[in-house]
Amino acid sequence: MRLGALEAGGTKMVCAIVDDEGHISDRFTTPTEDPEKTLKILYDYFAERQIDCLGIACFGPIDLHEDSPTYGCVTTSPKVAWRNVNVVKAFEGLGVPVGFDTDVNGSVLGETTYGIGRGVKNCVYITIGTGIGIGVLSEGRLLHGMLHPEGGHILLPMSPDDPMERGICPNHPNCFEGLAAGPSIEKRWGKSAKELGDRDDVWDVEAFYIANALVSYTMTLSPELFILGGGVMHKADVLLPKVRAKYAELMNNYIQTKQTADLEHYIVCQSLDDNQGLLGAAEIGRMALGKAR
């Protein structure tokens, strides 16, 4: 089987062919530019390769309701040129089943199929990079609901040690993304995350926000595993122990399960070298193929 996989990000598009066992071949990357131009490049890439299905893990917000007239479209994205662009329709000409979901749902699917979350039925994947998003597997199925989770925009208490007065999200003064994504760190301390080294003040504030978010995810989504990815998590050596400690402090033994008793295995980093989204996209394609049969 040849699964076509497209990880459609706000800055770049990554394509590949993935086999039945999750081996990635023939990877190709192109920047996310004018939609018409970019989609043509991507279409041609897949048209030239014999694929059985295509899975797209896409930046959002997107319309995932198959019975909606705008199914397959990017909706209220800050990437204005891509608003109302129908990403699914762009690949109809390939004549293969096309699956479509969020980039972070791709990542949670990749990690629970091939990675550290293999076999876990209730898992939350959190990407913390230029933005923050969550992908949710609930009882073995990707959670969509009314739209899809937008976990980067839950509202958090401000850290008493935060030198900023508010986060940088244009919509919310105190959402997770506005307080803890990469650009917020840079704004807060006046330097990029890389330049900030291992400073405790920096990563204590960051861990405060991540841990607050994880507690609220536990209380709402009740996952058996948290997987953290994205650029900010490249600082995991310093950050992850702080996140676990703060999580335990905030949770304060309210929930006592075997998972919360073992935070080193409950709150972990992505395990697939940032291929989780691409491998998840392949799985989204496989699911579309299953439905079409």
Place this chain on the structure above:
Amino acid sequence: MRLGALEAGGTKMVCAIVDDEGHISDRFTTPTEDPEKTLKILYDYFAERQIDCLGIACFGPIDLHEDSPTYGCVTTSPKVAWRNVNVVKAFEGLGVPVGFDTDVNGSVLGETTYGIGRGVKNCVYITIGTGIGIGVLSEGRLLHGMLHPEGGHILLPMSPDDPMERGICPNHPNCFEGLAAGPSIEKRWGKSAKELGDRDDVWDVEAFYIANALVSYTMTLSPELFILGGGVMHKADVLLPKVRAKYAELMNNYIQTKQTADLEHYIVCQSLDDNQGLLGAAEIGRMALGKAR
């Protein structure tokens, strides 16, 4: 069909027989006292009536994993006498299938089967009374995950207008329940909710916390409908318009769906005269019967 229904609350137990169409008969209430004594009364009630199945919607936290050795037990409840009591086992002698879930999952099931949420596949029910809990229907199924949602304990920012310095939850200084359940209101203003009348300062603070919680539920669980119940919502005439207004302000157009464009139908009160838990319990029983067949 005669569906046995037990709404097992922390202060009282409500039993009834429910027919196929949701008609409640033969209602019986007994206080929640010593577990052995109370469970005997309840067992006898159902044993004397011919029932096809029993559904229990129970206060928690509880163990819902059927493959767990403590399945059917109340776990870390503040009602210490009930800790580790196996509620399901207590009814094994009836010889009928027994279903078991949380009280709030019962309510969301009751409302989406017989009430204002009929037919909705993604719904969050929030009870705001002596405590706060959420029941979650996700893609048509009750959400459990690692444990079950404990939505009363998400961590919220403090309202700048709150005269209290912290909430009253012993575990969390700023969780939803500790800031917004009935006892918190009484502690904050020194009077019971009933005595506080329609005072704007009182219900503005309350609406702030409820709206913050609903925004975070939207960002994580992405429901198509919110249903609010519990004693505090008896003040809905004053409270609900404030909740909707604050929700719109906090959301600040970040998510634009047909539901969020029509908050009068997105955020509503329970519709079943506080029978939603009992009717949901009957449905939990019916589901157990379906599984057993």
